[in-house]
Amino acid sequence: MSDLRLSLIALALLPFVAACGDDDDPAGAGDSFSASLSGAEEVPPVTTTATGTATFDIVGDQINYTVNVTGLTNAVVSHIHIAPDGENGPVRLNLCGTGDPVPACSTAPSGVLATGTNGTTVGTPAITFDELVEAMRSGNAYVNVHTDNGTPPPNTGAGDMASGEIRGQIVAD
DSSP: HHHHHHHHHHHHHHHHHHHTOOOTTTTTTOOOEEEEEEEGGGSSSSOOOOEEEEEEETTTTEEEEHHHHHHHOOOEEEEEEEOOOOOOOOOOEEESOOTTTOOOOOSSSSEEEEEEEEEETTTTTTTTHHHHHHHHTOEEEEEEEEOSSSSSSSOBBTTTTTTTTTEEEEOOO
16 A cells, blocks of 8 residues: 555544544543442442442543442441452542541431542552542442441441441443
8 A cells, every 4th residue: 555545544544543532641531430339349248228329520630529328327438449349459549538638428328428529649659640540440449438336346237337338349431
């Protein structure tokens, strides 16, 4: 095939290639994510009737998030952890309940538990925004909601699961 013909084909395909996004751009294609939260997703599983959903939208270098719950009591914190499905991993982004600048989790048993932009990254070494987005895109991140009834010992059942009561793997929408 002639160089001219190859050049014309490349020019014709340019708009399609540009529409696909840049794989090196963490805020490119695949900017909406969600997670379905349940006790069955915890490792090990937790018996609870509580459920929830979480949504995430990446806009530039910001993550907008909302965590909704149904039938959950004593929520104290919610985070994004980094690990594949079926494994526990370290906390990497606080969503609620960890203090300034992250707001407290709602105390309502149903409705919006947490909503905000970004949250607070944690961990040693700290995770970068790009690393967090890549973990979300590759299915290696999950949302966890922890509960505590304030009476020792912890982890006695629904409403008292400091290790996490409902969890869901983050997937691209």
